[in-house]
Amino acid sequence: MIKMMIGFMKDYWKYRHKVKKQDVWMRKYTKQNDYVLNPSWMMATNLKVWLSEMDETFGKRYCPCFEPSGDAVLDKKMLCPCEFVEDEIKEYGTCHCALFGSADLDKEGWKASSKRLMEEYRVPLDLKEGVLDTRGMPMDSRRDLPIPDAMHQLKSTLNDYSDNELTMIVEREQEALNLEKIAEYRGYSSEKVVKDDHYEVTLHMDGSSFKGSNSSCGT
Numbered sequence: 235m236i237k238m239m240i241g242f243m244k245d246y247w248k249y250r251h252k253v254k255k256q257d258v259w260m261r262k263y264t265k266q267n268d269y270v271l272n273p274s275w276m277m278a279t280n281l282k283v284w285l286s287e288m289d290e291t292f293g294k295r296y297c298p299c300f301e302p303s304g305d306a307v308l309d310k311k312m313l314c315p316c317e318f319v320e321d322e323i324k325e326y327g328t329c330h331c332a333l334f335g336s337a338d339l340d341k342e343g344w345k346a347s348s349k350r351l352m353e354e355y356r357v358p359l360d361l362k363e364g365v366l367d368t369r370g371m372p373m374d375s376r377r378d379l380p381i382p383d384a385m386h387q388l389k390s391t392l393n394d395y396s397d398n399e400l401t402m403i404v405e406r407e408q409e410a411l412n413l414e415k416i417a418e419y420r421g422y423s424s425e426k427v428v429k430d431d432h433y434e435v436t437l438h439m440d441g442s443s444f445k446g447s448n449s450s451c452g453t
């Protein structure tokens with residue numbers, strides 16, 4: 235808990251200016267659409283921080299719960315606020331990430347949505363001797379993307395990882411490209427190897443001065 239709070243404060247400080255900017259458009263957006271922001275200040279702030287990090291890493295304000303897919307049409311739909319909000323609010327009472335919700339959603343409804351999110355992301359990972367195989371996760375039916383994706387599996391792993399080197403197995407080239415971008419942003423060195431039916435990206439984290447935490451959706 236203390237580690238999580240320290241990580242949150244570091245991230246908040248690092249992205250504080252961007253978080254303020256997120257606040258401005260979110261207030262306008264919720265008012266126009268009769269939605270509300272997640273009433274948990276910490277959850278809403280974390281999501282603003284993660285959105286800011288997506289923007290810094292990938293150059294656009296992609297949904298904090300899904301890494302870019304490489305499909306230009308889908309990626310456009312995933313810019314926050316995404317095209318799935320209305321549909322998901324009808325289904326869960328909130329958007330997938332539980333950032334925006336229906337104005338009449340009660341406390342129990344917000345709790346249920348956060349629980350759904352945690353169950354989706356807190357799953358056992360296939361990590362053996364410094365190799366994380368990210369394949370085989372369930373797919374989100376609207377976006378046809380895995381949950382948790384390689385980016386979120388990396389973040390979850392680094393929460394509790396002491397080695398300086400991690401090899402990740404990913405199925406698609408775009409996932410390998412995303413890992414290389416994350417590595418570049420964080421100051422890790424990385425190398426990619428193309429195999430017959432997958433890609434391997436090895437991250438070398440020694441010497442990185444990255445100060446952010448690795449918390450993410452549901453963690």
Ligand code: SF4
Pocket residue numbers: 296297298299312313314315316317318319329330331332333334
């Ligand atoms: S699911 Fe929510 S947080 Fe994610 S992009 Fe859509 S509106 Fe934004």
